[in-house]
Amino acid sequence: MESTTEHQHVISMTNVVGDKQQEEEERRSQFSFPTFRGKKIHCSLVPITSYLRDKKKSEQDTKKVIHSIKVGVALVLVSLLYLLDPLYEQVGENAMWAIMTVVVIFEFTAGATLGKGLNRGIGTISGGGLGCLAALVAQYVGGVGHPIIIGASVFVFSAAATYLRLVPNIKKRYDYGAIIFILTFNLVAVSGIRAEEVLQLARKRLLTIFLGFIVCISVSIFVFPLWASDELHHSTVSRFQQLSSAIQGCLEDYVNEKENEPKARLGACKSILNTKSKDESLVNFAKWEPWHGRFGFSYPWEKYLKIGDVLRELAAITVSLGSCLQSSRQVNRQTLGVHSVRESAKEACETIWWTLRELGDSIKEMTKCGAEAKLMPKLKVVRVELDLLMGQTRMGGMENSDVVATGSLVFLLTEVVDKVEELAKEIDQLGDLAAFRTH
Template sequence: MDKQMECIEINIPTSTHAKPELHETDTKFGAKEIWVQIQSVWEFCKEDTGREIFALKVGITVLLVSLFVLFEAPYQVFGSNIIWAILTAIIVFEDTVGATFNRRFNRAVGTLVAVILAVVVAETALSCGHVAEPIILGLSMFMIAVITSYMKMWGALVQYEYGFRVTLMTYCLIVVSDYRIGNPVRTMIDRLYSIAIGGMISVLVNVSIFPIWAGDQLHKELVKNFHLVADSFEECTKKYLEDASEKSKFTMSSIDAFHEEGAYMRCQSTLDSGSRFQTLAQSAKWEPPHGKFMHISYPWLQYVKVGAVLRHCAYEVMALHSIAHAKIQVPYKLRVGLESEVEEASKEAAEVVRILGRDISHMQWSVKDSHVKRLHNSIKRLQSCMCFQYSYMLASTFDNPSKSFANISHMFYHLPYQREMMEEEVECYHHMTGKQLRRLYSWPPREADAFEDIKLEESTAMLSFTNFASSLMEFVARVEHLVEAVHELSKMAKFKSAL
């Protein structure tokens, strides 16, 4: 018995010593997780200070409205129905001034319409007797619910969806309270002044304390997207002209990081901005003239149209990005033949896009005919050289390849930027042609099949090359439409002319 007790006494210290180690590990792991969460919250706060400002303004608004309830004097004047002012302030307050004005207008009009309908229907139902009164009130609520729910889905009335919702809610509350309490006029008055107080305080706080204007945000985001598209376009063309592998016949680009590259993410951000622009433009329409937007009826919807044309340019950049990451590519020695033309065209197009963005930012019009003319000339040179280069790549499929290549080489030799490459290209071509012909007429016959496979791969590569050049030309064509859209905006917004 004594020996057993000794064994128990020896084992107990060992088990009690193991528990603190596990507890200490769990504590460290929990502290690390908490620290990671704190860092993520801090990064979220640093991304946009407007969120903190918006939250503080909502708190100030609710505090000011609640004083009508917390202090005895105003509460005795307005009564318990003043609680609707707090509810209105919370619902009406939005992050931008224009959105707050829009909400306030929808709530005021919706409440006013509901009050008028409720008083008329309530008096009519009351005059029909106690038996018909609940039936009329029930049918009226049904009809109002059907009409408002259907009308708010109408295309032209979607922006007033909140107003229809308020109309339905207010109408039902007044009708029910009138049926049970019997004082619709008093209910109407209470609702009107409560909504007026809550809406007025929300607007005053939003305008007076660090106002966030929807028009300013729309203006800045559109300018930002111009620069994003220009940077992405130049990055894609440079990516395509890179020598991924001089040893391999086709460059095999990895697509693992396709969606993580800067060009792709910037273009995706531009493409996702459509609904955001539409929302900001609708809110900006409700804002009074302010800052540098002092014109009455400022053309905010034209900003949306310009953004739509810019997104069409971003679609072509995405196409160029996918072509640059395609597995089958034109050999670098043939691709570099158009390097100067591609770089010139991309540089001119990106420069025009940046100038348009700067013009919108400074609210001026500085694009001249010389900019567009240089862009046209660069794309014409690319088209001409593309025809020469394409013929050169097809030379291996002719009946007399040596003669055909000699003729095409003569055409290329007259181009200054091709002279340095011609001797090396001619020697390389004759070497490849002789090797391919030996395979074609040698034994066994399957060598000829292998040669046909090579030609099929070359044809596929030529299609990829043509697709890239076509997308680049299409981008330039869309830039011309972009110039027209921005020019129209400059006339509607009365931009000043650059000296």
Template sequence: MGFLTNNIWGFLQRAWKIAVNEPKKLMHCLKVGLALSLVSLFYYMRPLYQGVGGNAMWAVMTVVVVSEYTVGATLSKSVNRATGTFLAGALAVGVHWVATQSGDKLEPLILQASVFLLAAAATFSRFIPSIKARFDYGAMIFILTFSLVSVSGYRVQKLFKLAHDRLSTIAIGTSICILISMLVCPVWAGTELHNLIKNNMEKLSDSLDGCVAEYFGNDVKSNNTKSEASNKILQAYKCTLNSKATEESLANFARWEPAHGGFNFGHPWKEYLKVGASLRSCAYCIEALNGSSICSDAKVPDFLKTHFSKFCIRLSASSSAVLKELAVSISTMKKSSKIDVMVEEMRNAVQELENALKSLSKQQIASTETKTGDSVNDIGEGNATPAVVTLAEIVPLVTVTSLLIEIAARTEKTAEAVNGLADKAEFRVESAEKTKKSQSQKVKQISAKDEDDKTMMTLEKV
């Protein structure tokens, strides 16, 4: 008894947590209940019940089947169900008329042949990618309605009234669902897709910073157990890897939605899929970086890691800054005036890291383990006794640096995809005043940095 009570209490706690964290889902449940309550009036009230020919239950079934979380999904199912029912009903009535004119002997044969041919053709259409993506549910409803009306018409005299009542009840159910979905706390698929892409960019940026800090941060490495927050940051990229199906579904439903918010009808939703694909390509590299930096058994010499840390950290910071700026651009639907400068800084960081890799001369890599130098300054300075490291020791570090360079290249492609989205969606351009302010702030930062450098040089001379 206690075990059952604990399970029930745990279930209630999880349900309460979902309702608190995602109130939109709780509101969707209330909207479905409201739609069912309204459509049930056609069953409880005699005038309304007689008005739909006693087929009010079809309206209830329609509400249950058509109600979806987003407006786009509800519109998609409603239009598919109404269109499939109308076409199937019209064809069934036409085929029934032809069959009755052919005589009693040929009537069942014509009905059977029509059911076989049209059902087979509609089923085959569901394998066509373009139809499956947007009209799969409509094709299924077409098969169901045509079969029911055709088979029922052989025994029912008033076939036209049967088809009319079924179409009327479905129209009532879909209308109620669409109105409630759009007017009562609407959840737009386009907005959900927009926010999903933005959040994935921010998570990728955090994961990249976390992976580099995990690899080059000795204070973090010394801890055998990572904190829960640090682990979440490192694993955040998996949300991007697992979001492909969700992105495609939301993009498909968003095309059904009317203009809302900052999105016009015909908004380039396919461009979001291109941005999502670019983000996943970055996420694959970050996954490899996370695996190579944490799971590597070979220990890299400290002087090598110290020498390359500043270049790698600068490159990861530049790539992370570009991703964050792109996320801001998508969130505000404005073209960033700083993105070109930030991409150029990322390219410079890549060039510096590549130059640092080239500074490792062949004489510094030995086939057998030998004693390493004591100073970082031995690298690339042409000292008499350069530091010598084994190939096995340097491979993990080269792997990490190569992955960071590849991440920068894929981040640049992501920036190009976002620029394509901004052009087609006609993102607003940031005002000139904001641009001037950002430039003046950057100039002040550079001048302050130069003054600090001069002060440090003076202190060193003293």
């Protein structure tokens, strides 16, 4: 009887522990804190993050399918140069250049396709024209001068084009065009034995390349277009959301005194650090795109690069802030009231979180954020509170380890506020340059 009673008691205690663990898991997935608007915000970070990740992956998969179908349609259209006898009689075997053009220049976004197509067109026309001119001059001189002129022209133009490829501003936008220029010039100049054949070859190849270019651009722009400008715009907005969620998650762990380091929450910040090359490519492609939707020809895309740089700096500081918030809970409660440290950090994080949300919504909706009148005053209040807290830390008779922990926390929070203020100014300038509408 005693063993049976003891066994039932163990089972009962196990169920109680299991229920407590379940309640703890539910509490961890829920987070609420008061904002300065007087309302409580309740949100479940794990389901939201999972939903956004799955939604983004689904959208990317859909875009990949659309791009694949568009490439297939474009190749079918240029294959008509071979399949239809009237068209084949006009271009002959040079129809393969149209197919090669589609395969080479059809990129994922319309801007990338248009930029690569224009580069190929400019390189082909300039290289073919200069190659024909060199072949004509060599043909006119004749004799021993023929190979000398061809060799000298190949050396001069190839060396000059290669040097221009190394210039950063030219390499960024016209590198592919320089490669096509070198290739076309050498093919036309070296193979130009007779002027008549050179001109006829250049004409047919240029015609087929032009046809391939027209097919690519038409399909890319008019059939479910995928714009680089839209991708850049949406990715920038998503980074504001990721950073605000990361700061919100750090604050949750800090307020609830969780001991585990929030690695999952800060993973998004670490991914933001590797977005520089992607931003530069998208800005380059966006500059090639025609007017569409809310983006015009003179849209200030360079501002997105500056905003991206500040976001990456903010992400790096946020990673350090997440670890510092964990260690700052060990501040000596007897020398300096932990309540003042906790409340100051909490209010600072709440203000930063809210400001990042406002800035992200400003870019997303393309409305002016009103940084000077709406956002800056709240950030200045946070800065004053952090300065006062730093003074209390130095004069509070704290141990050295506590001074370092609290001082590091206040310093990082101040750095975050500085970067958020810089972001607000950049977005305010973007709103003026891009003519964002007012609320």
